[in-house]
Amino acid sequence: MNKSPMNYLITFAIACFFWVITGLVLAGHLSDTVSLATLAIEDFLFWYRIAITAVGVISLLLTYYWYVYGSKDSTAGDLEQARRVWYQLFVILIIVAIVALFAKVIIFLDEGIAIIDYLIIFAALSLHTYIFYWLCTFLMSPRAVKYLVPLKK
């Protein structure tokens, strides 16, 4: 499963599956629980889905970048540099999740959304970013770099 193009396709399938979880199942839960001052619930869900789709696409592209980078012959010769790249991408995705959450807080500032709902939104953003990246690279990194992923033995 760590060979091209299977890893690319399965990564895309996982991204879609995560979108179903967050964009439909979790969104359904949020629409039942979130309290909005003025905004229509459909508008709230629209912005929520825009956010998870945007971060999902960024994560997918960065994961693909890791697959391309890990497949290069030069990468096998400098695994320490490769480890640094993996962690850099991981941190970038954490930042992406935080920035996306911050953008939502700004957009919904007047709506008085509860902290617990923001935590749920952050969980969804996390699933699409650094968790997705870790999971995909854990399962499908190219042979040369697959043991660089944390928790992989």
Add this chain to the structure above:
Amino acid sequence: MKKKNLTDFKVLGLVAVTFIFMYSGCGKKAPEITWNYSIREVIRPERGRSDSIHIDLYIDATKSMSGFAKNTQSIYNKFLEELETTVGVGWKSADIRFFKFGTKIKEIDRQVFRTSNAEYFYLEPGIFEKTNIDQVINQTDSSRLSVVITDLFQTEGDINSIVQQIKERCFKRGIQVAILGIKSEFDGWVYDVGPGVVPYKLKSTGENADTYRPFYALIFGDPLNIEQLFNNLKSQPFVKEENFLVLSRYLLNKVDMRLTKSRESRGLNTRSKSKQEQAFEIKLRQEMLFKFDMKKGNNEGAWDAEITFERNARTPDFRTEDIELVVYKKSSLPGQKDVSSDSILSDDITLNSINREDGRLKAGLGLKLAEPPGNYSYLVYLQCASIDGLLVPQWVKDFSSPNPSAKNDSYKTLNLGKFINDLLRANLAIYQPKIAKMYITIRKL
């Protein structure tokens, strides 16, 4: 390692299937509720201009009216002339009938009508003795416009009888009633001024309009024809817009309604409208559908309603503090196949507060919905109170006196204020004009 990878994917696949199965297995939805959406109870439906008119002109030919006719150049005489001309030229075709009335009603021809500026017109035996307006009201017909020219001097007993007659004959049958007050020069005797008050002589002094005495045109018939007649008449300086009163089902020319959940109402969320609902509102040029979700475990909510309106100045103003809320309800529960087309009166929604600033009403509405999850839709009216919901216009108060005599209020009309007030009450007893109409749909989760 290959085997391990396969195990990982099996677990992942199982999780995926479980989530999708859970999502697709969500509970049954309650059917959507619809209404026969319209704004017609609040704003009069638009209609084209009428080409033809059937009109009956009734002249009060009792003795007290002769004082208006004495001066051949009086406003009264000019008005009668203008009335006949307006009816003749205001429509493509006009069918005019003329009557004089008093003790009885007598049909007259145009030539006789044109002698209404002569004193003897008001001295015909068998007619001049008593003003029986109720007989005229009995002859009103929704297919004809009836214009009754009179000084409206009525005792309290007469008023009750006339109001009752107008209620039965006009309001109940959808015939609109309008009253135009006009002040004219007067030189004659004023009779029927109430028990114990002797008739008195009255003469207007020259150009001093304060000494003019009012007469009235009571108009019965189709609303559009009444409007058209008045619009044609008002080119004359003595026909004043502010002295015209229409007792209509419609008090507003335009209305704009907004309903938002109050910020403190955490149990409610606003919902978007469907494309069909948006198309309906665009067609009506009117926002009147409002949709909300009620979150699980909540039974209450509150809204702020803002109603911006343009009042028809010819109709009586409404009393804001007595405005009533009337609510009809439909409901549907999950698993139910159809929604009944019938609605029931409901007290789920209450009017907590209301205040008015010029052309704007601000109302606080409360909701109590202690029912199981499902769809609940409400048709909400804000309407005038059935008792004293409408205000007597100021010009009527200015023209009226409870006891006119030679020394006091000699130029005013006996009991006009009571007459109009009773008419307004009778009108409200038949139909309470609507100020706003909203459809509020709640999806209780």
